[in-house]
Each structure stands twice: as structure tokens, then as C-alpha cells.
Amino acid sequence: MSQQNETEQHTLIALVEDKPGVLNRVASMFRRRGFNIVSLAVGNSEQAGLSRMTFVVNGDDRTVSQVAKQLDKLIDVLEVADITEARIVARELAMIKVKTTSTNRGEIIQIVNLFRANIIDVGRESMVIEITGEGDKINALYDLLAPFGIIEMSRSGIVAMERGEAKGLTNGHGANSAKSNGTS
Amino acid sequence: MELTGAEIVCESLLKEGVDVVFGLPGGAVLPLYGALSTYPAIRHILVRHEQAAAMAADGFSRATGRVGVCLATSGPGATNLVTGIAAAQMDSVPMVAITGQVARPYIGTDAFQETDVTGVTLPITKHNILVMNVKDVAQAIHDAFYIASSGRPGPVLVDIPRDVLLGEKTEFIWPETDKLPGYRVPSAAPKAQVDAAAALINKSERPIIMAGHGVLISHAYGLMTEMAEKAQIPVITTLLGISSIASDHELNLGMSGMHGMAYANLAIDEADLIIGLGMRFDDRVTGRISAFAPNAKFVHVDIDASEIDKNIQTDAGVVGDLKAVLEQLLPKVDANVHIDWLRHIEELKAQHPSHIVRKSDELLPQFVLQRLTEVTQGRGIVVTGVGQHQMWAAQHCTFKEPNTFITSGGLGTMGFEVPAALGAQVGRPDTVVWSVCGDGGFQMTMCDIATAVESGADVKFAILNNTNLGMVHQLQDVFFEQDYMASEFSANPDFVKIAEAYGIRGIRVTKQEEVVDAVQQAMETAGPVIVDFMVKQDEIVFPFIPSGQSVKEMLEEPAHNETS
Numbered sequence: 239m240s241q242q243n244e245t246e247q248h249t250l251i252a253l254v255e256d257k258p259g260v261l262n263r264v265a266s267m268f269r270r271r272g273f274n275i276v277s278l279a280v281g282n283s284e285q286a287g288l289s290r291m292t293f294v295v296n297g298d299d300r301t302v303s304q305v306a307k308q309l310d311k312l313i314d315v316l317e318v319a320d321i322t323e324a325r326i327v328a329r330e331l332a333m334i335k336v337k338t339t340s341t342n343r344g345e346i347i348q349i350v351n352l353f354r355a356n357i358i359d360v361g362r363e364s365m366v367i368e369i370t371g372e373g374d375k376i377n378a379l380y381d382l383l384a385p386f387g388i389i390e391m392s393r394s395g396i397v398a399m400e401r402g403e404a405k406g407l408t409n410g411h412g413a414n415s416a417k418s419n420g421t422s
Numbered sequence: 423m424e425l426t427g428a429e430i431v432c433e434s435l436l437k438e439g440v441d442v443v444f445g446l447p448g449g450a451v452l453p454l455y456g457a458l459s460t461y462p463a464i465r466h467i468l469v470r471h472e473q474a475a476a477m478a479a480d481g482f483s484r485a486t487g488r489v490g491v492c493l494a495t496s497g498p499g500a501t502n503l504v505t506g507i508a509a510a511q512m513d514s515v516p517m518v519a520i521t522g523q524v525a526r527p528y529i530g531t532d533a534f535q536e537t538d539v540t541g542v543t544l545p546i547t548k549h550n551i552l553v554m555n556v557k558d559v560a561q562a563i564h565d566a567f568y569i570a571s572s573g574r575p576g577p578v579l580v581d582i583p584r585d586v587l588l589g590e591k592t593e594f595i596w597p598e599t600d601k602l603p604g605y606r607v608p609s610a611a612p613k614a615q616v617d618a619a620a621a622l623i624n625k626s627e628r629p630i631i632m633a634g635h636g637v638l639i640s641h642a643y644g645l646m647t648e649m650a651e652k653a654q655i656p657v658i659t660t661l662l663g664i665s666s667i668a669s670d671h672e673l674n675l676g677m678s679g680m681h682g683m684a685y686a687n688l689a690i691d692e693a694d695l696i697i698g699l700g701m702r703f704d705d706r707v708t709g710r711i712s713a714f715a716p717n718a719k720f721v722h723v724d725i726d727a728s729e730i731d732k733n734i735q736t737d738a739g740v741v742g743d744l745k746a747v748l749e750q751l752l753p754k755v756d757a758n759v760h761i762d763w764l765r766h767i768e769e770l771k772a773q774h775p776s777h778i779v780r781k782s783d784e785l786l787p788q789f790v791l792q793r794l795t796e797v798t799q800g801r802g803i804v805v806t807g808v809g810q811h812q813m814w815a816a817q818h819c820t821f822k823e824p825n826t827f828i829t830s831g832g833l834g835t836m837g838f839e840v841p842a843a844l845g846a847q848v849g850r851p852d853t854v855v856w857s858v859c860g861d862g863g864f865q866m867t868m869c870d871i872a873t874a875v876e877s878g879a880d881v882k883f884a885i886l887n888n889t890n891l892g893m894v895h896q897l898q899d900v901f902f903e904q905d906y907m908a909s910e911f912s913a914n915p916d917f918v919k920i921a922e923a924y925g926i927r928g929i930r931v932t933k934q935e936e937v938v939d940a941v942q943q944a945m946e947t948a949g950p951v952i953v954d955f956m957v958k959q960d961e962i963v964f965p966f967i968p969s970g971q972s973v974k975e976m977l978e979e980p981a982h983n984e985t986s
């Protein structure tokens with residue numbers, strides 16, 4: 239088995255029990271083992287009682303495979319999959335509050351339209367812009383808005399799933415779970 | 423009939439076959455003690471410090487293979503368990519710790535003796551559960567035992583608020599199954615993994631089996647020995663793998679690693695295949711990982727998938743219960759003889775006889791252990807603390823039966839020797855238990871000699887008394903220019919008088935000639951005995967691979983030329 243030492247971003251998804259303390263267990267595992275989370279998003283899944291987490295983590299293949307196995311080892315985690323190589327759609331939502339004046343408002347609105355983003359709040363000297371997309375798209379919008387003065391930004395973290403009928407997680411103990419594939 | 427939470431805990435313990443628990447009461451857990459007094463089938467052993475409760479449960483568990491149970495109250499009681507729980511986690515020992523918690527309305531208010539114990543123990547348990555409803559108590563205890571004892575075992579803590587123990591009553595319904603959708607226990611391994619392992623084994627010319635604690639945990643010792651014999655593969659044990667193959671088995675090369683046998687480490691260096699069985703390539707075993715077994719491919723069998731490729735990049739990783747995997751593997755492994763390889767290892771052994779104790783006029787600690795093991799003939803159980811005496815016990819004591827060497831390996835917990843030995847004796851009352859102690863470690867937990875006396879645990883304590891924190895002293899000797907900062911005791915107590923104070927026999931040994939007699943007398947005396955062996959003070963444990971180095975930097979005993 240060859241080892242790839244290149245650090246790159248991986249997208250992992252996990253199905254976990256929706257119980258108090260689960261997020262703490264997951265976060266504690268990452269911290270304790272020195273794994274680096276780039277982003278983490280948690281929310282309900284299609285099944286009652288189960289939440290779905292999407293992680294973006296940095297690391298070489300071996301490290302990320304360790305992350306997946308250590309996650310899967312947590313009792314409250316039902317299933318983990320690394321979907322980086324799969325055909326996936328990944329989206330993140332960001333809200334960006336930018337300073338405005340009566341003179342530049344038009345220009346900002348043009349940029350927003352170009353990105354198919356939405357203006358969801360307009361104040362006398364500010365605007366809140368909502369954008370959904372992949373991380374690069376959000377970064378690009380941010381860069382264009384930066385010269386106007388950004389007051390604050392909040393990003394949701396990426397959520398991702400496989401395209402088509404495929405299920406990244408089988409909602410059970412699927413064959414593509416990290417645990418059943420010991421050597422990854 | 424409706425029962426209180428406390429009674430449900432007791433009923434659940436009975437269902438799990440628990441007949442002994444180690445603990446010490448306090449306010450939050452008192453309702454459980456109130457119930458325990460009406461369950462005479464569950465023996466409670468009262469410790470003097472909760473640390474001992476956890477370590478006794480650990481010793482009990484390792485000696486019997488059953489789940490050890492400890493109890494403590496909220497706050498300081500629970501935090502006193504922490505070291506013992508962490509030790510059990512590192513060494514994959516099944517344990518259930520039950521702690522009282524402040525009543526539910528007080529949780530989160532910094533109430534008297536409130537500690538977030540599930541938070542504190544989160545990274546040092548296999549799992550933990552805070553039970554917030556009396557209806558969940560039975561399921562929690564059921565699942566705790568199942569998690570603790572299955573797969574890769576480990577400690578599970580169940581924290582129960584006082585008002586769940588003693589509030590609303592409910593029907594006791596013992597759950598038929600676990601409620602753990604995210605928990606799976608591997609058994610046999612995928613065939614492809616087994617085939618890949620077998621292919622590497624059959625191709626290898628210089629294979630070595632490295633046997634870890636998993637061999638004992640999964641009862642795979644018989645099959646492992648069978649495989650070793652069939653293909654004539656020498657076996658090296660990790661510290662925790664000791665006693666997984668008889669010491670006098672001709673294929674057993676003993677322990678390798680930092681203080682392992684020189685020939686074992688040299689053999690690893692030359693091996694073309696390492697077969698890791700139920701072990702985890704810990705840094706004390708491998709030294710500098712890049713220089714470990716540089717000529718070898720790796721087969722690694724473990725029940726914990728996350729161990730595969732964690733420290734060592736494997737060539738054939740096999741995830742499964744070791745016993746089941748060996749059943750799959752054994753028929754696929756070709757009979758072999760490996761004559762050249764075994765002959766070469768014999769030569770290494772002759773050139774590097776690290777198992778032989780040198781002649782000396784002084785009372786060498788190694789000599790004491792050698793005599794001790796001669797008298798016991800390798801029967802009974804040896805429990806150790808941590809430090810030099812632990813390494814010498816690993817090197818010089820011999821074992822015939824599985825699970826007869828009990829030591830804190832992963833955490834390296836000083837003070838383990840007293841309570842773990844007591845727990846082991848409680849679990850195996852028919853067996854002689856020798857606790858090989860450092861004078862430093864002994865003093866960390868000697869308050870629980872009282873527990874041994876009170877519970878009739880017939881432990882023989884052999885203190886290898888060098889009036890030093892010996893292992894620290896050794897490191898200062900070698901790496902800190904003999905700056906013995908804080909490693910020498912100037913006011914050790916008289917351990918013979920300590921024995922007498924507890925109403926038991928104490929024997930002091932200062933000369934070589936007295937060793938055998940003292941050991942025999944201790945064994946003939948009913949009840950615990952403390953033997954204070956006043957050993958040579960500045961002895962160094964050899965062989966010695968300094969931390970982070972490789973076999974190339976291994977230091978061997980200089981005086982070996984004078985060996986008998």
C-alpha cells in the first residue's frame with residue numbers, strides 16, 4: 239500500500255446519534271489526536287434521532303483515514319465515509335455584512351447579482367448579503383466586497399452529499415464505512 | 423414491583439454476574455450503598471482511596487477476564503478514580519465505574535461536590551453515560567458492561583445523579599439487547615485480508631510474531647502457539663503480551679523494546695516479516711519508528727481498525743477478533759522449519775545474553791526476582807508497579823499460564839502494584855499473588871494494605887527497596903549528568919514496621935542468602951506479608967534503548983563478560 243504524503247482537503251460525512259454530548263465527543267477526539275478541522279456542520283438527517291455531520295479536514299491520506307477510523311470508533315457514531323473522491327455536491331452558506339454609502343450601493347448590488355447572491359437586509363450604512371455555494375465562490379465574493387469594508391461575516395461550514403441516487407452513507411453499517419474497511 | 427434507581431443498579435449488577443465491587447461511599451452515591459446492603463450476593467470491598475478501587479477493579483479484571491467494577495461518590499470520589507480509569511483505557515481492560523452525581527436540579531450549578539465527571543473522563547474511557555432518568559438505568563448498566571467487555575475492551579463510566587438513584591421508582595426490566603446503533607464488534611476478518619496475511623507469512627524467511635495484550639484478551643494464546651509451532655516462527659511479546667506464551671517455550675524470545683532482550687531487538691532488526699498480533703506498535707516497543715524493523719514487511723491483526731496503519735504502515739492489515747482470525751489463518755499457513763533463522767537467533771542469544779543475571783556480592787534486584795520465580799516455579803500471578811522493578815520482573819520472572827503477569831503498561835501508573843494485586847487476589851483467591859513493588863510506588867498506595875488485610879486478600883508484597891525513584895534515577899544517571907534532583911528518599915518508613923502496624927508479617931532481607939528463605943516464609947504465612955528487599959541502589963536496567971532511538975543505539979550491560 240503506498241502512502242501519499244500530500245496534505246489536501248478531504249470531505250467526510252458522518253451519521254451520529256442525536257444525543258447530548260455527541261458534538262463534544264467528536265470535537266474532543268479531534269483535539270486530542272491533533273487533527274485539524276477546517277469546517278464542521280451539524281444538523282438533522284433524513285432519519286429521526288440521527289444527525290449528519292460534514293467535516294472538511296486537512297491531511298494526507300493516511301491521516302484522514304485515521305480521522306475516519308477514530309470517528310467511527312466513537313460509540314455514538316453510526317457511520318463515516320470519506321466522499322472526497324466521489325462525485326459530490328458541496329455547499330456552504332455565508333452572510334456578509336458590508337459597509338455601504340449612497341454612492342457605492344449600486345455597485346455592490348451589481349456584484350451581488352453577478353454572484354447570484356441575495357441581499358437580505360439593508361440598513362442606512364450597511365447591507366447583509368447571503369451567498370450559497372462552494373467555498374471558492376464565497377471567497378471570491380468576499381474579496382470583491384472587502385474594499386467597501388466588511389463589518390462581519392458568518393459561514394455555516396460545508397454540507398455535502400453524493401450526486402445521483404448514490405448514498406454516501408447507507409444509514410446502517412454500509413460497505414463504504416471506514417470501519418468495515420480496516421486497511422483503507 | 424417498582425424499584426428505585428439504586429435497586430435497579432444492584433439488580434443489573436446481578437444480571438451481569440457481578441459478585442464483587444470495590445468502592446468508597448459519599449453523599450451522592452449513598453443511596454446506592456443503601457441498596458447494596460440489601461444485596462449480600464454483591465460483596466463490597468471498602469478501599470482507603472478511590473484510586474485503589476479503580477486499580478483493584480483493573481487487577482481483578484486482568485486476573486479473571488471478567489469486568490471489574492468500582493464505585494465512587496461525586497466530585498472528589500470520582501476524580502480519584504481518574505488515574506485508574508486512564509490506566510485501564512490505555513491497556514484495554516474491561517471495567518465499569520459507577521459514580522454518584524449531584525441531584526439533577528443541581529447539575530450545572532457548581533453544587534457541593536459537583537464535578538462534570540463524564541466530561542473529565544471523556545478522553546480516558548471507551549464510553550461514558552450520564553443517566554438522567556430512572557427508566558434508563560438498566561439499559562445504561564447493560565450497555566456499559568457490553569461496551570466494556572466486547573471488541574477492544576475498555577473502561578465505561580456510568581454517572582447517576584442522586585435523585586435518579588433515590589427518587590421515582592420504576593419497574594425493573596432487564597433489556598434484551600443493547601441500544602447502541604453505532605457500535606459494532608468485529609469477529610472474523612474479511613477473507614481477502616486473511617489471504618494477504620497468509621501469503622506474506624508463507625513467503626517470509628525470517629518472520630517474527632509480536633504478541634500483545636490482545637492475544638490474552640481474545641483467548642488466542644493456544645492458537646497463536648499452534649501457529650508459531652506449525653511454521654516455526656519465533657514469538658516476541660510486548661510488556662502486556664507476557665504470559666501469552668509459556669516463558670520456557672522454545673520459540674519464546676521474551677520481551678522486546680526499550681528494555682527488552684537484546685537478542686529480541688536484534689532479531690526484529692533482521693526480520694523480513696513482523697506479524698503483530700493484538701498489539702499496537704507503541705513507541706516503547708518500536709523506538710524510532712523509521713528505524714524499526716527496517717527489513718521487514720508488516721502483518722498486523724487487531725480488532726480495532728484504527729490501530730491498523732496508525733503507528734506502522736502495514737502491508738497486510740487484518741481487522742477482526744484475534745482468535746477468530748487465527749482460526750481462519752492457521753489452515754492457510756504452511757508448515758515450515760526456518761532452520762537458518764532459528765539457528766541465527768540462537769547465536770544472537772549466545773552473544774547477547776541479556777536474560778542472565780551477573781554475579782555480584784551485593785543484593786541485586788534482578789537476583790531477587792530470579793530466586794522468587796524459582797521458588798514459585800512460575801506459578802501464581804505477578805503484579806508490578808512501574809519503574810525498574812517492573813522491567814526486571816518482565817525480564818526475569820517466568821510464567822506458565824496466561825494472564826499471570828499484570829502490569830500498567832500504556833499509562834505506566836506508579837502505585838498500581840498494591841491495589842491491582844489486591845484486586846487480582848480477590849478475583850483468583852486460589853492463586854498466589856506476588857506484588858513486586860518499588861519503594862516509591864508502594865508508598866503511593868500503601869494505605870490500601872489495610873484493604874488487603876480487611877478483605878483477606880492474601881497478597882505477598884515484595885518491595886525492591888532501592889530508596890530511590892529508581893527509574894528516574896537511572897534516567898538522570900544516563901542523561902542528566904548524575905543530577906539526582908528529587909529522586910532519592912532520605913526518610914523512607916520502616917516497611918517491616920508498616921507491616922506490623924497493619925497486623926501482618928514483615929520480613930527484611932539484606933543478603934542474597936536470605937532471599938529464598940524469605941520468599942518461602944512469606945508463602946507459608948497465611949495472609950498478606952511485606953518483604954522489604956534492601957537491594958543495590960544504583961543498578962541500571964539493561965538492555966536500554968534510549969527513548970526515540972533504535973536498536974543501533976542499544977546499551978547492553980557492560981559487566982556481561984563476567985556472567986556465569
Ligand SMILES: Cc1ncc(C[n+]2csc(CCOP(=O)(O)OP(=O)(O)O)c2C)c(N)n1
Nearest residue numbers: 809810811834836860861862863891892893
Ligand atoms: C504516578 C506516576 N508518577 C510518576 C511517574 C514517573 N516515574 C516512572 S518510574 C518512576 C520511579 C519509580 O520508583 P519506584 O516505585 O521506587 O520503582 P523503581 O524504579 O525504583 O523500581 C517514576 C517517578 C510514574 N510513572 N507514575
